[in-house]
Ligand SMILES: [Ca+2]
């Protein structure tokens with residue numbers, strides 16, 4: 001009888017352990033990764049407002065100090081860097097020519113100071129569209145989670161598509177940067193450098209300015225920061241503007257030549 005009781009207690013203990021263990025596992029497991037990104041048809045407004053945020057064209061990469069670019073695949077043909085999960089670390093995207101001649105979208109995320117491909121974590125969604133020829137970003141829904149625009153080439157039967165971002169929400173600040181329409185004589189096209197200070201964290205970003213006056217919206221992820229952010233912008237010509245006390249989780253318009261003033265859209 002004692003043995004039966006002991007066995008019963010043992011079964012109950014195992015059942016409790018499995019139940020508690022399963023519950024803990026469910027709590028710490030990330031939600032299904034397939035849901036983190038979904039395909040969506042791109043409308044004209046989204047396509048028109050999409051911007052390349054940080055490209056890795058060799059000159060721009062040098063201007064931006066993105067030294068980790070050496071780790072990208074040699075057959076990569078277009079790419080961009082952006083903090084898609086707003087954790088403060090830049091993530092990288094590249095289009096890579098596949099073995100059959102089509103293009104695959106690869107998604108890299110910064111880990112331990114280097115870049116690792118993690119597209120497989122999200123199932124096949126990053127390799128579905130094979131004719132993508134250009135990457136751009138736009139924030140559909142203006143929810144602070146930046147979405148990926150995959151432009152296809154003209155001959156393709158595939159339409160330009162948006163990969164909608166459903167990753168977990170974190171704090172961010174969005175800066176709509178508007179450099180001078182006419183660059184001062186002698187000034188070369190280059191990049192604006194942006195430093196966002198949020199509490200103890202200082203995040204530096206680099207935004208290529210392809211044509212004078214071209215507006216670019218920069219999203220800077222702030223993880224779990226609560227409070228107001230300070231921003232320093234160094235424009236391509238070297239002029240520096242400071243902006244303090246910017247509210248998080250919203251977009252601020254920052255115009256070159258208006259130091260200290262931020263126009264709110
Ligand atoms: Ca990130």
Ligand SMILES: [Ca+2]
Nearest residue numbers: 139140143145
């Ligand atoms: Ca969005």
